[in-house]
Amino acid sequence: xxxxxxxxxxxxxxxxxxxxxxxxxxxxxxxxxxxxxxxxxxxxxxxxxxxxxxxxxxxxxxxxxxxxxxxxxxxxxxxxxxxxxxxxxxxxxxxxxxxxxxxxxxxxxxxxxxxxxxxxxxxxxxxxxx
Amino acid sequence: xxxxxxxxxxxxxxxxxxxxxxxxxxxxxxxxxxxxxxxxxxxxxxxxxxxxxxxxxxxxxxxxxxxxxxxxxxxxxxxxxxxxxxxxxxxxxxxxxxxxxxxxxxxxxxxxxxxxxxxxxxxxxxxxxx
DNA sequence: ATACTTCTTAAAGCATACTTGAAGTCAAGC
DNA sequence: GCTTGACTTCAAGTATGCTTTAAGAAGTAT
Numbered sequence: 001x002x003x004x005x006x007x008x009x010x011x012x013x014x015x016x017x018x019x020x021x022x023x024x025x026x027x028x029x030x031x032x033x034x035x036x037x038x039x040x041x042x043x044x045x046x047x048x049x050x051x052x053x054x055x056x057x058x059x060x061x062x063x064x065x066x067x068x069x070x071x072x073x074x075x076x077x078x079x080x081x082x083x084x085x086x087x088x089x090x091x092x093x094x095x096x097x098x099x100x101x102x103x104x105x106x107x108x109x110x111x112x113x114x115x116x117x118x119x120x121x122x123x124x125x126x127x128x129x130x
Numbered sequence: 131x132x133x134x135x136x137x138x139x140x141x142x143x144x145x146x147x148x149x150x151x152x153x154x155x156x157x158x159x160x161x162x163x164x165x166x167x168x169x170x171x172x173x174x175x176x177x178x179x180x181x182x183x184x185x186x187x188x189x190x191x192x193x194x195x196x197x198x199x200x201x202x203x204x205x206x207x208x209x210x211x212x213x214x215x216x217x218x219x220x221x222x223x224x225x226x227x228x229x230x231x232x233x234x235x236x237x238x239x240x241x242x243x244x245x246x247x248x249x250x251x252x253x254x255x256x257x258x259x260x
Numbered sequence: 261a262t263a264c265t266t267c268t269t270a271a272a273g274c275a276t277a278c279t280t281g282a283a284g285t286c287a288a289g290c
Numbered sequence: 291g292c293t294t295g296a297c298t299t300c301a302a303g304t305a306t307g308c309t310t311t312a313a314g315a316a317g318t319a320t
Binding site for chain 4: 015017018021025035036037038056061062063
């Protein structure tokens with residue numbers, strides 16, 4: 001039921017150095033060690049890492065992730081604040097997506113422009129794979 | 131028909147320091163100067179800045195933006211390469227959006243979890259604005 | 261028991277994208 | 291004519307998020 005840092009790295013796709021970094025930055029709780037002072041991750045730690053990764057992938061800065069994860073370790077009294085944080089973060093993420101989609105339309109216009117412009121050149125092959 | 135750096139900053143929302151930085155990084159062509167060696171941006175430069183901003187907002191790193199903008203200044207012979215770049219960039223942007231949307235679902239699950247968990251507490255007010 | 265591998269910590273280093281500071285130029289207002 | 295304010299360049303500094311290095315400990319294979 002305990003995973004080495006190597007195994008966790010394999011499962012999460014995160015380099016071991018990053019897992020150590022997250023721990024020193026207190027995004028993860030102090031991971032229990034084995035007899036040789038090596039990290040022995042529990043299932044629970046894997047789930048914590050998944051949450052951190054989700055927040056990171058949605059653009060939350062390390063500082064805020066630390067804040068949130070610390071609240072998680074402080075029990076039910078922090079539930080309302082955690083709720084406010086995830087609500088605000090959902091909003092922020094929705095706005096990021098909306099902004100990306102808006103910019104994507106500009107990129108699409110560029111694609112259309114270049115497709116037309118290239119079509120007028122002497123048919124450069126190998127561009128049909130789209 | 132010529133804009134001061136201050137005016138361009140106001141129109142684009144980018145700090146003057148960033149406009150200078152983009153120029154030294156050759157994301158913009160050398161901007162023409164007035165009699166006092168001050169930048170006098172033309173309409174064309176505003177459009178160039180808009181393109182740079184679009185690429186930046188969609189996550190393209192400075193290096194690649196420089197590459198693309200340099201190709202733009204090299205004439206029609208670079209059209210096929212520019213086409214390949216915008217195609218690849220569209221793909222990358224679509225993938226980024228898709229990944230964000232996937233992670234957003236996880237965030238939504240967190241929101242639902244915390245809404246329920248908070249509902250079981252003594253009704254903390256001021257959270258209904260969603 | 262000796263070598264190899266994998267881990268440990270702490271500190272330093274790196275990449276990216278700007279931002280700030282210092283020292284100087286120039287036109288305008290008082 | 292002197293100050294003020296907006297600009298100039300160039301170099302150095304900052305913030306974020308890791309990654310690498312150095313020095314060492316412990317378990318494993320020969």
